[in-house]
């Protein structure tokens with residue numbers, strides 16, 4: 001089914017795929033060379049290339065559900081963006097964020113098939129940038145690239161050490177897989193390979209037909225591995241392969257356009273770099289602008305401005321976090337962590353600030369807090385966090401509005417028979433560290449359960465074993481507030 005789809009689309013678009021199937025993460029990209037690349041490879045010298053740094057704008061589309069849920073978090077985009085730029089640094093190509101992240105609410109695009117992806121890109125693309133869509137499920141893949149439209153990426157394949165983005169942008173800028181031709185086949189590695197696969201000559205292990213075979217690059221050695229594989233210590237594939245002349249070889253796992261797993265693959269070959277640069281300065285010259293000045297980020301601050309390190313805060317209803325502005329920063333990621341009674345830092349709230357300060361409302365009293373900031377700008381997602389700062393909120397009666405950020409907090413059945421479990425449900429806009437607490441009607445603390453609650457719908461079973469019938473208060477408490485609900489045990 002997938003192959004049929006690909007064959008249909010390959011007539012219109014050059015598609016590169018990185019599959020997200022957990023077990024195999026296999027590939028289904030069409031076994032063909034992009035027509036521009038085919039012309040380039042016949043005579044690379046005819047395609048002009050400059051030695052300058054090429055600045056390439058990206059538009060980041062963060063796709064969530066109809067209800068605006070499930071977005072890939074912005075600070076994680078910065079991590080992935082950092083890795084993307086590291087991957088292309090040897091090519092002297094610098095990607096930058098063109099404009100703010102664009103949020104799209106659409107179930108249809110969040111989990112899409114290829115026709116949905118084409119529609120998504122056609123309806124939302126921004127001109128003169130590489131449009132990158134981060135979704136929940138890009139047609140069953142880790143990612144794919146449509147040469148004439150853009151790149152779709154699976155948010156689960158964009159960890160800070162993943163190279164999926166670099167791989168898909170490689171496709172977008174004309175590169176085929178190093179195993180080009182073998183897509184969708186099941187080679188028998190005990191036999192010499194045939195001389196042709198999918199209409200493409202098979203590359204010999206000695207490279208003698210490299211210009212016409214495989215990916216058409218002579219500095220990417222023969223590779224027939226069309227499934228995700230882990231490289232060995234020497235960077236080569238555990239799987240031995242046999243070329244059409246019966247010569248044994250192993251694949252090079254360092255190449256981004258291979259299917260070696262992310263911890264091996266980290267480079268483009270020189271010939272691939274030349275092709276990508278020629279592509280940018282040729283058919284993609286609309287992406288390049290002469291008016292770019294990079295903005296190097298200064299070092300993040302080591303001390304806060306407000307509150308002072310270790311300060312005891314008495315007014316928990318409103319607090320301003322402030323830090324020394326970092327030169328060239330266009331925004332900051334701010335992490336606020338709650339220190340648990342055991343001293344461990346618990347998962348945090350993440351905030352974004354455009355200036356070097358942030359207002360926090362409704363903190364809980366009697367807690368210890370840790371926070372840190374990380375600057376970024378359109379060129380640089382790699383800046384580290386600042387030192388970790390801390391403060392305490394004192395034992396004061398809070399005049400906080402106690403506005404909790406969760407919703408749909410409910411318990412059922414309610415009333416419930418004493419001793420029987422109840423089901424607690426709520427929705428969260430972020431992953432939170434929560435405390436679930438049960439108080440008797442006289443305010444006595446009866447039960448306590450710390451929870452590492454996740455984004456979206458949460459459902460927890462709460463035991464009432466051993467509790468007498470009566471009225472209780474169930475509370476959810478977290479860094480942003482608390483909320484109570486009445487429970488009756490009969």
Ligand SMILES: [Zn+2]
Nearest residue numbers: 016017018029
């Ligand atoms: Zn691919």
